[in-house]
Amino acid sequence: xxxxDKKVAVVSGxxxxxxxxxxxxxxxxxxxxIILDKDEAAGREVLAELGRQEGRGLCIALDATKKSxxxxxxxxxxxxxxxxxxxxxxAGGALYxxxxxxxxxxxxxxxxxxxxxxxxxxxxxxxPIMKAQRQGAIINTASNYAVTGSASRTAYxxxxxxxxxFTKSLAAELAPYGVRxxxxxxxxxxxxxxxxxxxxxxxxxASSQIPMGRxxxxxxxxxxxxxxxxxxxxxxxxxxxxxxGGMVMP
Amino acid sequence: MNRLDGRVAxxxxxGQGIGKAIALGMAREGAAVxxxxxxxxxxxxxxxxxxxxxxxxLAVPTDVSxxxxxxxxxxxxxxxxxxxxxxxNNAGIYPVSPVEEMAEEEWNRVIGTNLIGTFLCSKAVxxxxxxxxxxxxxxxxxxxxxxxxKDGAHYAASKAGIIxxxxxxxxxxxxxxxxxxxxxxxxxxxxxxRGHRTEEELYGMAARIPLGRIGQVDDLVGPAIFLASDAAxxxxxxxxxxxxxxxxx
Numbered sequence: 001x002x003x004x005d006k007k008v009a010v011v012s013g014x015x016x017x018x019x020x021x022x023x024x025x026x027x028x029x030x031x032x033x034i035i036l037d038k039d040e041a042a043g044r045e046v047l048a049e050l051g052r053q054e055g056r057g058l059c060i061a062l063d064a065t066k067k068s069x070x071x072x073x074x075x076x077x078x079x080x081x082x083x084x085x086x087x088x089x090x091a092g093g094a095l096y097x098x099x100x101x102x103x104x105x106x107x108x109x110x111x112x113x114x115x116x117x118x119x120x121x122x123x124x125x126x127x128p129i130m131k132a133q134r135q136g137a138i139i140n141t142a143s144n145y146a147v148t149g150s151a152s153r154t155a156y157x158x159x160x161x162x163x164x165x166f167t168k169s170l171a172a173e174l175a176p177y178g179v180r181x182x183x184x185x186x187x188x189x190x191x192x193x194x195x196x197x198x199x200x201x202x203x204x205x206a207s208s209q210i211p212m213g214r215x216x217x218x219x220x221x222x223x224x225x226x227x228x229x230x231x232x233x234x235x236x237x238x239x240x241x242x243x244x245g246g247m248v249m250p
Numbered sequence: 251m252n253r254l255d256g257r258v259a260x261x262x263x264x265g266q267g268i269g270k271a272i273a274l275g276m277a278r279e280g281a282a283v284x285x286x287x288x289x290x291x292x293x294x295x296x297x298x299x300x301x302x303x304x305x306x307x308l309a310v311p312t313d314v315s316x317x318x319x320x321x322x323x324x325x326x327x328x329x330x331x332x333x334x335x336x337x338x339n340n341a342g343i344y345p346v347s348p349v350e351e352m353a354e355e356e357w358n359r360v361i362g363t364n365l366i367g368t369f370l371c372s373k374a375v376x377x378x379x380x381x382x383x384x385x386x387x388x389x390x391x392x393x394x395x396x397x398x399x400k401d402g403a404h405y406a407a408s409k410a411g412i413i414x415x416x417x418x419x420x421x422x423x424x425x426x427x428x429x430x431x432x433x434x435x436x437x438x439x440x441x442x443x444r445g446h447r448t449e450e451e452l453y454g455m456a457a458r459i460p461l462g463r464i465g466q467v468d469d470l471v472g473p474a475i476f477l478a479s480d481a482a483x484x485x486x487x488x489x490x491x492x493x494x495x496x497x498x499x
Contacts, residue, residue: 233476
């Protein structure tokens with residue numbers, strides 16, 4: 001099979017902790033991985049670790065909250081690979097932990113933008129591509145907090161709940177073209193960024209709150225993404241798959 | 251390598267429809283399957299079909315609403331295959347009558363098969379799953395659990411009950427390597443819904459489903475294998491809706 005026949009997966013935020021695991025898992029499932037990330041060096045490193053050859057994977061630096069950046073990235077993917085079979089939107093983060101009275105509007109909006117708006121922009125850019133292909137799968141990323149909320153995470157909780165409702169609406173718009181859109185909702189996951197917020201005792205305490213008694217490994221989130229990206233979930237759209245060790249059961 | 255190599259799976263109601271499709275799918279992934287089915291003839295046919303293609307299968311006529319029948323089925327499974335790893339609680343019935351006219355006997359039969367059957371089969375396999383600290387229980391629920399069912403109040407109640415049961419059992423077993431999840435199909439092209447819908451009604455429903463078609467039994471196989479595999483080891487207490495977008499949860 002030449003690389004021109006291979007399926008293409010675009011992973012926004014693919015240089016992050018969960019992102020790297022998703023890129024690796026999708027590459028294993030024979031997708032050509034394209035990383036969109038603000039951190040180009042980290043993205044290149046993820047690809048290098050996979051041993052990607054020239055033309056077999058790509059990292060594009062961008063600000064996913066800027067429409068022009070996102071459009072330019074998808075133009076480049078289309079020019080180089082002529083198709084996008086899977087889009088995974090992982091870019092985002094909680095950024096700040098603050099009570100509402102301490103939240104500056106600028107900070108609150110920043111959280112909405114990096115999580116919700118980036119998801120919107122990437123989905124909007126891929127829409128005409130997948131519509132023309134009459135085939136494709138989009139996986140957006142929510143969080144436990146979309147369901148439970150969290151004190152000091154008002155913006156993040158709102159953005160993640162917004163992503164679930166956005167995805168349901170998008171799923172209805174895309175369904176006539178045979179394109180699916182679903183959500184992966186990771187629970188607390190052992191990435192360097194998340195673990196950096198805890199000391200050892202705090203991390204152990206946070207893990208023990210989870211019914212399964214431990215946090216998720218990035219690879220376990222990646223398995224859920226791979227399921228939603230593949231043909232085994234062909235009759236699923238508009239749904240949210242929670243991978244959280246039983247922490248939240250909506 | 252197949253994802254369920256070396257596993258033993260019990261699938262209730264596997265003589266036809268969704269249960270049969272899941273049994274065939276799990277066998278294809280390497281599992282030995284027990285066809286626990288009230289209709290002995292159907293169970294035997296599925297067993298023959300699997301054995302003819304070189305797969306390990308055992309038909310056990312089972313009434314999931316009777317504890318002694320369930321215990322005997324699990325015994326036969328252990329005798330034949332020596333272990334149990336996966337249980338799919340799929341057996342279910344869906345008679346129709348409005349609440350006003352619903353006979354207590356019919357209520358008992360629906361709750362007894364769908365909900366109590368799920369409890370009895372789960373209870374019977376849990377000791378083995380705990381012993382080996384690995385197990386998967388997958389319960390079939392229904393969109394009716396979310397939206398109710400006109401003339402099917404017992405069915406809706408039983409299926410919503412299965413979701414609550416799934417979450418509670420998931421919490422009980424969470425520290426022991428055993429996951430418990432539910433799959434929620436939409437309208438599926440099996441013999442069962444035709445009992446009270448015309449072909450026109452059935453296919454007319456496709457127009458209201460975002461993906462533009464009603465479900466086929468094979469649509470449920472991939473999600474069942476995913477939940478039964480090592481890949482879904484951190485997924486528990488969840489309900490996976492496989493319905494073409496008819497209900498988005």
